[in-house]
Amino acid sequence: MLNEAVNLDSSPGAGGEPERRVRDRGATERAILAAAKGLLAEEGFQNFGINAVARRAGCDKQLIYRYYGGLDGLVEAIGADLGTWVRDRIPEDAGGMFLLTYGDLMERLALLLLDALRNDPLMRRILAWEVSENTEQVRRLSEARSKALALWLDRMRGSLAPPKGVDATAVNAVVIAAIQHLVLAGAAGGQCAGLSLKTSKDWEKAATALKRLVRGVYG
Amino acid sequence: MLNEAVNLDSSPGAGGEPERRVRDRGATERAILAAAKGLLAEEGFQNFGINAVARRAGCDKQLIYRYYGGLDGLVEAIGADLGTWVRDRIPEDAGGMFLLTYGDLMERLALLLLDALRNDPLMRRILAWEVSENTEQVRRLSEARSKALALWLDRMRGSLAPPKGVDATAVNAVVIAAIQHLVLAGAAGGQCAGLSLKTSKDWEKAATALKRLVRGVYG
DNA sequence: CCCCGCTGTCACCAATCGGTGAGTAGCGGG
């Protein structure tokens, strides 16, 4: 909770002095972006503002206006940064599933997405932000996130085609909705509709139920 | 959307005058509660505060402190009010489903819940609030909401038992999670995971997918 | 060498927030 994480000028010089910041615009920009992401991930969008970001980044808010054009630009930068999410989340064994059925694939994807979201506080906060507000800021961020998600799904799916007679888009959307809400509810309140979501055993139950549902449709 | 609902002093007297408020504590209390619910439903929890509620109720915020003990008490009152939600949402034909299978029942329940939430902005906002914050305020409200939901489900279910070999609690929680997130995403951004959620045709697609998933598990 | 521009800091602005204490206005009972 205490500041730290801001101390990017931990030069080995005599400690404790006023410690003038080095003049390095690139580093400052990165520090601001990191502060924004960290703040959003840890505190949520409620107290996400110019002052808070500047405080956490350890610089003056004026720099945020100068370098990012205000909070909007900063949010946009965060959105752009989400592109890396895909790169980081593609397991290396993605190619190892080329002879699975669509059902196998979707089950696997669902569980992977569940885990990925469970371990990504920033993504969770953005998700919560999306369903809570409908400002321009959020819309941009939302677009970036959903694009990243779509790209991820695309990469993972490979060239497997869904079975006929099923509106795969809709079914998958419902499954993804379930995953997202489970993760959000679990992170926020530790439960969802009477199902506890705290221990890993709880999550296994949820995962099993999720598998059953997916299998029930895709076989 | 405009204020109204607040206009409890629409006495037939000459309109436009300063229109002194009648001294009626009960009416004022009700006006405050209504203002709070309306504000929460229409604006969301972001700008939900003492000042905003007082402004909308057309009275001094001091009265909120006096009558409800501050925002916390007011939120609690909203929570208590959610008990009525159940009463209002029990269709009269609830008894007409006594010989359905569990699958029929859950399908019906899922669709009913979907519609109920789609038409209840207040419930939606509370839901969004729940997954966005974890303060004491929200926790109380969340508890009231989930209790209301549980009661509703209970009333609707009647005495039908779930099939064996299935973790009905978990499956149902996942289904409910899907419904809730679909509604939230639809209301906020008009889409979810590539599925548009604007027209009633869109919602039919989602409902169909939901039915498929439920049927896949419960037959 | 000096000066200009870029980086970073500080002081200040109006607006709003939650919260409180003091004071006003009207109704009802003696």
Next chain:
DNA sequence: CCCGCTACTCACCGATTGGTGACAGCGGGG
């Protein structure tokens, strides 16, 4: 009729918000 209780309003508090203009200090190019 008047007095007192109660519903209600107003004025003010400190803190924090987003936002801006002016200034300081270092460094590189003329």
